[in-house]
Amino acid sequence: MTSKNAKPAIHALRMTQAGDSEVALRAVRDIGDAMGIPTVTVIDDLSSLSSLIGYRRDKPIFESNLPAKFRVTWNRRQYRLNNPVYLACRTESVPFIWRVDAEGWSIPVVIDAAQRRILNFAASFGMTGGICVPIHAPRGHIGCISFIGSAEHDLERILEEWRSTLIVAGVYFMRAHAQPFRQDALDGMRHLTKQEVACVTFAARGMTDKQIAIELDVVPGTARFHIENAARKLSARSRTQTVAIAAQLGLIGSVA
Structure with a gap:
């Protein structure tokens, strides 16, 4: 099929519209079917290690139509945290191909032994290559759509035919999925106090409540209270995610 x-x-x-994540995901699957690569994964935020660990439970990372046995092992071993395909999305701005051939693995980043094991694990399920679409949204938000293929797919030909379509699809998907997250966070950001921003900033540096309390001349319970308030205002579900969202909104420096 053509684009x-x-x-x-x-x-x-x-x-x-904002919040139509399931509709957008179905459309992405339809694109995969039209390309002849029906196995699709969509990741809504991989801008930092923090975002992969502390994503919102009500706005989850999508991992679409992969074999159940694969997903169980993938999640148990937390392979997403060191997946070189995801890492490449942080530096690549256009769709790229990843695959294994007689020369080994080909991917736009240098991979180590641990990352090679991750790719070999995928290959054991017949996933020997694919086309990944990195999506760079405002304020450092990064997502990706990955169409996972095998040796039977002519990835160069498919990418040449579908490149523009894939870029457009990525932009529209992130608009549908990420906008509610962004708006919640932006609304909350307007109501953060100076004390809350200060506590989250110190937390981003790895400081404990006790260390933050010493820095601000307050008791540890007060520092924890400010961080919990910031989490609530930013619609975060953990301390780690609070820091990640604050960094993406430009409130503090990068914590990647």
């Missing part, structure tokens, strides 16, 4: 077959899916993505 013209994806017009209905692109139209569906274009018409999505």
Whole structure:
């Protein structure tokens, strides 16, 4: 099939509103079907290690239509934290190919032995290559759509035909999924106090409540109270995620 077959899916993505994540995900799956690569994963935020650990439970990282046995092992071993395909999305701005051939693994980042084991694990399920679409949104937000193929797919030809469609699909998907997250955080950011920003900033440096309390001349319970308030205002579910969201909103420096 050609990229013209994806017009209905692109139209569906274009018409999505903030919060239409499931609609957007179905459209992305339809694009994968039209490409002949139906195995698709979508990650909504991989901008830092913190974002992969502390993502919102109500706005989860999507891992679509992968074999159940694969998902169980992948999640148990926390392979997402060191997946070189995700890491490449942080530095690549256009769709790229990853695959294994006679020369070994080909991917736009240098990989170590641990990352090679991750790719070999995927290959043991027949996932020997794919096309990944990095998505760079405002304030450092990074997502990706990965179409996972095998040796039977002519990835160069597919990417040449579908490149523009994939870039557009990525932009519309992130708009549908990430906008509510951004708006919640932006609304909360306007109500953060100076004390809350200070405590989150110190937390980003790895300081404990006791250390923050010494720095600000307050008791540890007060420092913890300010961080919990900041988490609530930013719609975060953990201390780690509070720091990650604050960093993405430009309130503090990078904590990646």
